[in-house]
Ligand SMILES: Nc1ncnc2c1ncn2[C@@H]1O[C@H](COP(=O)(O)OP(=O)(O)OP(=O)(O)O)[C@@H](O)[C@H]1O
């Protein structure tokens with residue numbers, strides 16, 4: 001039986017007074033597109049750093065493709081590509097030099113064709129000879145992605161890759177990452193854009209204060225919240241009838257919202273509004289989204 | 302290319318790309334020392350028979366340049382990488398701590414030798430040196446570059462800010478190199494300071510290096526070589542231990 005892409009067992013890490021990781025257990029299967037979510041300071045980056053060998057855990061074990069990240073660090077690091085959260089670069093080199101050096105550190109010969117392909121896919125070809133210093137923030141971010149891919153790692157971890165990146169690249173990047181995933185690469189993604197995670201990830205872990213507080217498929221997580229959110233704007237001065245007011249929430253901009261377990265509840269609400277003679281000016285029916293789940297999980301945890 | 306060779310190449314490319322700053326500038330500094338000290342002291346100070354003061358000074362200046370630049374190479378590269386965060390690019394790949402050490406130290410040696418050679422070439426206009434035994438010259442230049450390169454690795458890893466690194470430089474490296482007999486023979490010092498000088502490893506590096514040019518020295522070159530080799534062994538062991546533990550690099 002083959003080992004999972006990532007296995008994390010009982011990992012703890014303390015920085016002075018801060019318990020950054022308070023006992024994390026997690027397995028990510030090969031070929032998954034996995035999301036790691038959580039508020040600022042939840043420990044996502046620390047967990048990724050431990051996986052990459054940048055941070056030594058106080059306790060616990062981490063494996064990448066079955067290789068222990070300490071004992072068998074060479075194989076583990078060869079299997080792992082990390083796009084760091086911080087926008088770091090070496091101002092001494094051009095884009096191509098940066099990538100060629102990175103390939104060299106991994107002992108790769110003849111990296112040029114693959115580097116060309118990555119440059120092409122990340123729309124960096126025209127910048128290949130430009131010094132890193134002269135790139136815009138989004139361009140630097142793309143180079144970081146390219147650097148993580150240069151040794152064709154089986155597991156790719158992206159720590160907030162779309163922070164500060166324009167729409168076009170974001171779409172291009174996800175297309176590229178999806179293709180890598182289809183080709184068999186395991187992808188782990190952290191992001192604060194929950195709609196991104198929702199549309200990309202098959203399975204999601206939510207972290208809070210160094211612990212995993214929810215872990216499930218994206219579909220199951222979405223099932224945790226009531227089916228649909230109905231938002232209404234009522235005519236001037238109109239008030240909700242008594243029976244409805246108790247289950248409605250006031251929202252900003254004079255909207256009221258209801259959580260519907262199923263679509264047919266809509267019928268009942270609209271009927272009682274009509275009977276009470278309340279005019280509806282605007283109406284939105286939202287599908288349940290990950291943001292609602294996230295808020296609920298974070299409140300409960 | 303394997304990882305070690307790439308890191309070594311990158312570390313040499315890094316200083317070469319800004320050669321004006323990392324090679325030309327230190328050569329100019331050494332020239333200024335030579336002009337001033339030779340002008341003031343030529344004819345007034347005679348250290349060894351049949352050797353002019355300028356002839357005595359030049360090997361010392363060359364070695365001082367080798368040492369200071371070897372230290373500067375590894376230490377400034379590491380502190381910059383740490384402060385800007387791009388150190389992760391060499392921490393993520395499967396490089397062993399030994400490869401890491403060897404690459405930084407060797408690149409330091411190369412920078413030291415390049416600057417030293419630059420200084421030497423320029424001073425050829427001022428003085429004829431006997432070149433008594435070139436092998437000693439090379440041996441001390443490489444050993445000295447490696448010792449200071451390793452010290453640079455230690456300083457670069459230990460420092461968290463640029464001012465900590467310059468403290469290391471100003472309070473350790475500069476006194477050690479200036480009080481090592483570059484500009485004078487330690488025999489011209491009072492007894493007490495002569496004895497203190499014998500505890501300065503850089504003194505042996507300068508003295509042995511000078512022996513290679515002049516064929517005369519304050520202490521036998523073999524003893525200097527032994528001191529230098531021991532220093533390098535101890536410092537390397539310490540640096541490797543630091544790197545293995547991941548001190549300040551891997552939390
Ligand atoms: N090197 C460090 N030294 C001290 N504390 C640290 C260090 N790295 C992280 N921490 C602390 O550990 C906790 C977890 O940080 P981490 O960066 O892992 O969070 P995160 O989930 O990635 O947050 P974000 O979404 O803001 O990136 C935080 O409280 C942080 O302050």
Ligand SMILES: [Mg+2]
Nearest residue numbers: 044045046085
């Ligand atoms: Mg983070």
